[in-house]
Amino acid sequence: MNYWKVLAAALITPLALAACLLLPGKFQSTLTIHADRSFSYAYKGEIIATDALETTSAENFTDDGTVPDPTEAAAEKARKEAVFREVAAKMAKETGYRSVAYRGDGVFDVDYEISGKLTHNFVFPYNQDAKMIFPFFAIELRGKDLVRVQAPGFAARQGPDHDGSNSRLDGTFTLITDAEIVSQNHADGARPSGGNNTIRWKVTPDTDIAPTVVLKVEAL
Incomplete structure (x- = not known):
């Protein structure tokens, strides 16, 4: 079964929430982490949302396997579009979003940039008001002087059997560090380059390994 769908169902069903499963589309993303724990992160490009409550069943059929009525299908599409417009409005209020534009059909154009100090974990994207789940990547503090970056959202195929795929994935994730x-x-x-080290992952629908790096930084 599709990895994204399984995860969405596992996260949402116990909470009974109307949530959005987010996927990257075309994008450029850069993460800079310095040895002193200062960091900055930027994401510019598409974010694609799906109704996570409905990803566990085929979209073109009702629960009894019949083709849905066109009027009902249109009403459902309108409902989804309204939900996604609301998601865009909530995203735009969050610190870091320079702009959020909803194009329709679950596609958002996003310009995001933030900086700070790694005294705590960091994930992107995440917005509790919009009930967005499954961040593209996470920075985790590991012990007193290590940080681990993992980006499962920047790999299209997941699991040992390559279950699931994001066919619209097309981007570059760049890490710059002096740590x-x-x-x-x-x-x-x-x-x-210039006192830093750069790692650049090109990600496509054929990418099967999530970008991962562990850095040694200034101890807390």
């Missing part, structure tokens, strides 16, 4: 790189999973490794 010590403890481990990373890019085939070509890091490239030095």
Whole structure:
């Protein structure tokens, strides 16, 4: 079964919430982490939303397997569009979003940038008001002086059997750091430039490994 659908069902069903499962589309994303724990993150491009409550069943059929009435289908589409417009409005209120434009059919054009200090975990995107789930990537504090970056949203195919796929995934995720790189999973490794090291992952529907890196930073 599709990995995204399974995760959405697991997260949402116990809470009985109308939530949005988000996927990256075309994008450029850059994460900078310094040894002193200062960081900045930018994402510019598409975010694609689906109604996570309905991803566990086929969209073109009703529960009894029949084709839905065109009028009902139109009403359902209008309902979804209204929900997504509301999601866009809530996203735009969050710190970091320079602009959020809803194009229709679940596609948002987003310009996001934020900076701060890594004294706590960080995930993107996440908005409790909009009930957005499954962030594209997360920064986790590991012990006193390590941080781990994992980006499962920037891999189209998930699991050992490559279950699930994001066919619209098309982007670049770039990590820039002057911290010590403890481990990373890019085939070509890091490239030095101006006192920093840069790792750039090109992600497509064929990407099967989520970008991952562990850095050693200033101890808390």
